[in-house]
Amino acid sequence: MQTVHSLDPLRNLVADLRQAGKLALVPTMGALHEGHLTLVREARARADRVAVSIFVNPLQFGAGEDLDAYPRQLERDCALLEAEGVDLVWGPTVEAMYPQGFATGISVSGVSEGLCGAQRPGHFDGVATVVCKLFHQVLPDLALFGEKDWQQLAVIRRMARDLDLTRPHVDRIIGVPTVREADGLAMSSRNAYLTPQQRAQAAALPAAMRQAIATIERGASVPAALAALDVALLAGGFTSIDYARLCDAENLTPLEHASTKPMRLLVAARIGKARLIDNMAVQPARS
Incomplete structure (x- = not known):
């Protein structure tokens, strides 16, 4: 497994992985648990190579939310992913993802506006922007997301459909059922x-x-x-x-x-x- 933090080595590794067959992406913010690992296993079953992104995305956190407190455990996360047979971890810095002068965003109307969108203004703009960038950076054939955040999944599918994204196309954005603890609580x-x-x-x-x-x-x-x-x-x-x-x-x-x-x-x-x-x-x- 290789771990990279900047775009140039990522592009070289992605080119090599794509030559080996179908490439799956599992986007995460790290602090991995069994729910994330279930996504990785499903990705392994569906693709020849698996990439996992770990990036705590500041654009999807509002004022007063838990951006600074959000757990960051990159070394532990990478050990878990290596044990699962992941081929590539893309762990960009904030500067690599949003270089100086960054001024572009994506807003998805409709499905983003109620529920968490109403409670967390701008949250899904940040989600759509970072996921679109991840798709262009990694060029996966398919991407896997947990169904626990159903609204997020709907926003990403709408974005892919509306922008005619081909990597991955909307029908290659896979929702994986929520993984729960023994008492039923969704893993988070x-x-x-x-x-x-x-x-x-x-x-x-x-x-x-x-x-x-x-x-x-x-x-x-x-x-x-x-x-x-x-x-x-x-x-x-x-x-x-x-x-x-x-x-x-x-x-x-x-x-x-x-x-x-x-x-x-x-x-x-x-x-x-x-x-x-x-x-x-x-x-x-x-x-």
Whole structure:
């Protein structure tokens, strides 16, 4: 495995890897856990060579967010990736990714505007910009993202479709199901912010979501199910709820009633110093 931090050696290595066959990219911000490694394993199953990017992207952090506190563990992360058979780690510096005078950004309307987009202005502009740059830098044939951030996945797919990106094309942007702890909590680098008591309380999130989904799928009122979810989270130890929405799974339009199309329940809630997000599929209503 080779690790590079600047563009010139990256381009040379990418050219060599592409000669060996299909190249997959797994973009990350590091602090790797089993969820990331699941993406890597899926990439190995789908491609001949695998590249992983590790970059804590300042453009997707707003004022007062956890950019400085976000865990950075490059040596540990590289050891994990080498054990998984990764061929290349692209770990650019901020200066390499955004050189002096950098003045270009990408904004994706529609799917980026609600949910986390409303709570974190500019966040998805930063995501779209860095991912587009990663695609052009690494030139992967496919890229893999976790479904835990469903809105991010929707934004990246929309960007690839609208900009006619061919590396990877929208149909080569692969969503991989969320990896969960034994109690159902979605794996996240930000789980490290939780105290032991908060970590135990955080299991209320997936439990409340599953209960709300069961209620909706039985035909109950969507607003009533979401209100009960809010109550369960606050009773379980969460201090506030940024949103809890039932949405169309593709375009993320909020739904007041169950749809005959695929749906997703998306939630963001705060406990201690952590803002946790999660989403789960909801079965379409019978037509």
